[in-house]
Amino acid sequence: MKNNAKDIFYMKEAIKIAKKGELTTSPNPNVGCIIVKNDIIIGTGWHKKSGKPHAEIYALKKAGEKAKQSTVYITLEPCCHFGKTPPCCIALIKAGVAKVVISSLDPNPMVSGKGIQWLKKEGIIVKVGIISYAAESINKGFFQRMRIGIPWIQLKLASSIDGRTALKNGISKWITSSKSRQDVQIYRKKSDAIISSSHSVIMDNALLTVRKIHRIEDKKKYLKNQETIKQPLRIIIDSKNRMTPFHRCIKEPGKILLIRLKYDRNRWPKNVEQVILKNNTFRINLIDLLKLLGKRQINKVLIETGASLSGAFLKLNVVNEIIIYMAPKMLGNYSKPLFMLENYKKLQLVPQFSFKNVKKIGKDIRLILIKNKKGNTTYL
Amino acid sequence: MKNNAKDIFYMKEAIKIAKKGELTTSPNPNVGCIIVKNDIIIGTGWHKKSGKPHAEIYALKKAGEKAKQSTVYITLEPCCHFGKTPPCCIALIKAGVAKVVISSLDPNPMVSGKGIQWLKKEGIIVKVGIISYAAESINKGFFQRMRIGIPWIQLKLASSIDGRTALKNGISKWITSSKSRQDVQIYRKKSDAIISSSHSVIMDNALLTVRKIHRIEDKKKYLKNQETIKQPLRIIIDSKNRMTPFHRCIKEPGKILLIRLKYDRNRWPKNVEQVILKNNTFRINLIDLLKLLGKRQINKVLIETGASLSGAFLKLNVVNEIIIYMAPKMLGNYSKPLFMLENYKKLQLVPQFSFKNVKKIGKDIRLILIKNKKGNTTYL
Numbered sequence: 216m217k218n219n220a221k222d223i224f225y226m227k228e229a230i231k232i233a234k235k236g237e238l239t240t241s242p243n244p245n246v247g248c249i250i251v252k253n254d255i256i257i258g259t260g261w262h263k264k265s266g267k268p269h270a271e272i273y274a275l276k277k278a279g280e281k282a283k284q285s286t287v288y289i290t291l292e293p294c295c296h297f298g299k300t301p302p303c304c305i306a307l308i309k310a311g312v313a314k315v316v317i318s319s320l321d322p323n324p325m326v327s328g329k330g331i332q333w334l335k336k337e338g339i340i341v342k343v344g345i346i347s348y349a350a351e352s353i354n355k356g357f358f359q360r361m362r363i364g365i366p367w368i369q370l371k372l373a374s375s376i377d378g379r380t381a382l383k384n385g386i387s388k389w390i391t392s393s394k395s396r397q398d399v400q401i402y403r404k405k406s407d408a409i410i411s412s413s414h415s416v417i418m419d420n421a422l423l424t425v426r427k428i429h430r431i432e433d434k435k436k437y438l439k440n441q442e443t444i445k446q447p448l449r450i451i452i453d454s455k456n457r458m459t460p461f462h463r464c465i466k467e468p469g470k471i472l473l474i475r476l477k478y479d480r481n482r483w484p485k486n487v488e489q490v491i492l493k494n495n496t497f498r499i500n501l502i503d504l505l506k507l508l509g510k511r512q513i514n515k516v517l518i519e520t521g522a523s524l525s526g527a528f529l530k531l532n533v534v535n536e537i538i539i540y541m542a543p544k545m546l547g548n549y550s551k552p553l554f555m556l557e558n559y560k561k562l563q564l565v566p567q568f569s570f571k572n573v574k575k576i577g578k579d580i581r582l583i584l585i586k587n588k589k590g591n592t593t594y595l
Numbered sequence: 596m597k598n599n600a601k602d603i604f605y606m607k608e609a610i611k612i613a614k615k616g617e618l619t620t621s622p623n624p625n626v627g628c629i630i631v632k633n634d635i636i637i638g639t640g641w642h643k644k645s646g647k648p649h650a651e652i653y654a655l656k657k658a659g660e661k662a663k664q665s666t667v668y669i670t671l672e673p674c675c676h677f678g679k680t681p682p683c684c685i686a687l688i689k690a691g692v693a694k695v696v697i698s699s700l701d702p703n704p705m706v707s708g709k710g711i712q713w714l715k716k717e718g719i720i721v722k723v724g725i726i727s728y729a730a731e732s733i734n735k736g737f738f739q740r741m742r743i744g745i746p747w748i749q750l751k752l753a754s755s756i757d758g759r760t761a762l763k764n765g766i767s768k769w770i771t772s773s774k775s776r777q778d779v780q781i782y783r784k785k786s787d788a789i790i791s792s793s794h795s796v797i798m799d800n801a802l803l804t805v806r807k808i809h810r811i812e813d814k815k816k817y818l819k820n821q822e823t824i825k826q827p828l829r830i831i832i833d834s835k836n837r838m839t840p841f842h843r844c845i846k847e848p849g850k851i852l853l854i855r856l857k858y859d860r861n862r863w864p865k866n867v868e869q870v871i872l873k874n875n876t877f878r879i880n881l882i883d884l885l886k887l888l889g890k891r892q893i894n895k896v897l898i899e900t901g902a903s904l905s906g907a908f909l910k911l912n913v914v915n916e917i918i919i920y921m922a923p924k925m926l927g928n929y930s931k932p933l934f935m936l937e938n939y940k941k942l943q944l945v946p947q948f949s950f951k952n953v954k955k956i957g958k959d960i961r962l963i964l965i966k967n968k969k970g971n972t973t974y975l
Contacts, residue, residue: 374757384940
């Protein structure tokens with residue numbers, strides 16, 4: 216193999232093992248590491264969980280003495296600071312590695328490039344940028360939070376083919392099939408937080424929790440140990456203080472944020488926190504909410520709510536991905552819309568995305584749309 | 596090859612050549628014929644156009660004397676009556692063929708099975724039902740018209756991801772991309788008739804004609820000779836006599852039916868015919884329209900119209916396929932709906948189809964949905 220082809224080959228392997236941490240590393244990124252000497256892999260490692268050793272440390276431990284004069288493939292720039300664990304740069308230098316190949320620089324502007332400088336200063340050959348899109352694509356939330364301070368936002372919806380979410384009388388159970396609803400569980404599981412509105416939660420008597428997964432192929436992939444399901448942070452937009460300690464959702468274990476305009480006097484259980492976020496027009500400031508989530512190290516958010524709040528997030532131009540489960544039904548003009556938006560006068564003004572993926576899920580289809588890169592980003 | 600595998604192999608070839616007539620045979624069906632002797636194909640033929648010889652005649656002519664004691668594969672039961680051409684059964688008997696393998700019986704209940712009886716009576720071995728779904732799938736319109744007297748109905752729509760067809764102010768040019776609009780031309784070309792409403796035609800200043808096709812791959816497939824484009828019959832539902840001889844659409848060559856509640860006193864050009872079709876509530880009787888089209892030998896109809904007429908056809912349960920071009924845009928709650936339907940009280944009552952195919956067309960996706968087989972068929 217040519218040198219570059221070799222680098223790409225090993226880096227792809229490193230990306231593959233990095234993904235093993237998909238459901239556990241947050242708020243940290245997924246990182247994979249492969250150590251190669253004389254075309255033989257002598258060590259591999261991936262980051263499992265915040266507080267546990269980084270990918271490089273596991274791989275170096277496996278390689279042992281052989282790590283001397285080896286080439287190390289890492290999907291993300293090694294850290295150079297003392298956090299919960301000592302910096303990986305020191306470990307690489309101590310091990311006497313000859314070359315370090317990195318997929319992507321650390322997206323954190325405070326430290327980006329510093330790890331590389333340190334390694335170079337110690338005489339290690341450093342190569343950066345091998346399939347860097349892949350390293351980013353497995354860490355979209357982490358990269359976005361590091362760059363602009365807010366999480367990666369996915370908006371999930373379920374509708375008929377004519378974009379309707381419920382009949383006029385409010386009946387919406389169920390427009391989509393049970394397979395689609397099961398598929399949503401995987402998105403919830405991959406999210407650090409779920410945002411909904413008190414209106415949706417009360418209407419649907421929703422829990423917003425991750426349920427056990429029943430489809431065998433998904434089980435294999437995501438849930439070796441269903442007993443230790445990590446529950447995402449639940450965030451309920453509740454501008455009129457409609458949530459009470461007696462709602463079913465509140466009683467489920469896991470932390471809840473109630474986003475409000477003013478506190479109430481209820482006695483709330485310990486898992487519930489009221490947060491006041493007001494904008495100039497005395498409504499909930501959703502941008503401040505996203506910034507708060509960024510500060511609280513939330514990488515990925517899933518929005519599951521009605522037409523009004525979905526529309527509000529769309530208008531703010533903060534939605535990165537839209538996931539629509541579409542049933543082959545027609546509900547007609549009397550039924551409820553998918554998005555409450557403005558009365559646009561020109562087609563050029565409407566929100567516009569790009570289709571990324573379409574998949575059949577049971578009787579339904581799942582559409583994934585992504586934000587156009589040219590989109591307006593004036594929200595920060 | 597085993598006997599049955601051999602039959603399937605040759606029948607698939609016959610289906611393939613039958614398709615060559617896709618754009619020209621209507622009102623007749625597409626038929627292909629292959630004559631085989633000692634495992635060698637000695638003659639092939641397909642039906643080109645009403646009035647021209649049937650597939651069997653072409654194939655027998657090519658086979659010549661060799662046809663004696665051969666096996667003949669035909670996608671549709673050979674005809675036994677004197678129509679525009681003499682019956683094919685006579686030709687097969689005269690040629691002295693040993694065996695006839697037929698994909699599907701003639702769907703016309705008046706003649707179905709009679710061709711076979713005749714051949715058998717003459718001592719020819721007859722085998723029926725080899726991949727019969729394929730013979731039907733290339734002749735959906737013809738089969739449906741023969742069986743229940745009305746054409747195969749395709750409903751074409753263009754919408755945003757939230758099922759909207761225009762802004763509140765009526766602007767709809769263009770929600771979908773030019774590639775999608777080009778794709779529609781192929782559906783028009785494959786249709787014998789197009790139905791629209793005077794409202795849609797006047798709003799869009801529409802022509803409802805087949806345009807020249809620009810995409811090279813489509814050109815190759817459909818249009819060796821763009822100069823002789825066959826224009827579908829144009830049908831305009833015009834209950835308030837809003838169409839006048841001065842509309843752009845009227846001046847385009849090709850026959851037009853104006854479906855009305857009463858005649859007007861305009862002087863119409865020769866290509867325009869006014870048809871009065873009233874139901875009990877003094878509205879246009881759409882079922883009578885479809886029956887009329889069946890009588891006039893229309894096999895396939897494409898409906899291209901607004902939410903009101905689209906909804907009316909849906910409610911009548913006569914739509915066989917829905918084709919939606921969907922753009923990755925959101926138009927919101929103020930914009931125009933895809934279907935005007937009833938205010939349904941239960942989800943079990945809404946029209947329900949099945950996804951048949953989803954394809955990316957430029958920036959858009961094209962969804963094809965088909966009628967559920969269990970659907971109510973009480974409309975006749």
